[in-house]
Amino acid sequence: MIPKSPRIGFIGFGEVAYHFSKGLKADGIREILAYDKNAREIKKGDGATRAQEAGVQLARAPAACGRIGLDLLSRVGNAA
Numbered sequence: 001m002i003p004k005s006p007r008i009g010f011i012g013f014g015e016v017a018y019h020f021s022k023g024l025k026a027d028g029i030r031e032i033l034a035y036d037k038n039a040r041e042i043k044k045g046d047g048a049t050r051a052q053e054a055g056v057q058l059a060r061a062p063a064a065c066g067r068i069g070l071d072l073l074s075r076v077g078n079a080a
Contacts, residue, residue, distance in 0.1 A: 006071035010034040011062055013051065017074075021054035033070065035059040 008024060010017040013034035021032050034056050051058050059065055065073055 005030050007031040007033070007069065009059075009065040009070040009073045010056075011065060011073070011075040012036055013056065013058065017056075018050055018054050021056045025055040032056045033059050033065055035062045035065050 005028060008029060008031065010021070010032070011034075013036040017034055021034070024032060032055060034051065035058070048058070
């Protein structure tokens with residue numbers, strides 16, 4: 001059974017994960033984590049702002065998404 005406020009992760013933080021995250025946050029999901037292969041660039045520029053806008057914590061490695069005990073993990077697009 002999925003908890004009332006599940007912990008959600010995305011492998012790939014592009015347009016789709018960004019918009020999903022904004023919608024999930026609006027629906028009350030509190031914890032969203034994302035990893036993207038371009039994470040270094042994301043953290044430096046507009047991606048960091050977009051992650052903050054969407055309420056997403058950026059992970060340094062894809063394994064981090066598995067270690068924190070997510071209730072749902074999704075790979076979006078071909079960004080893995």
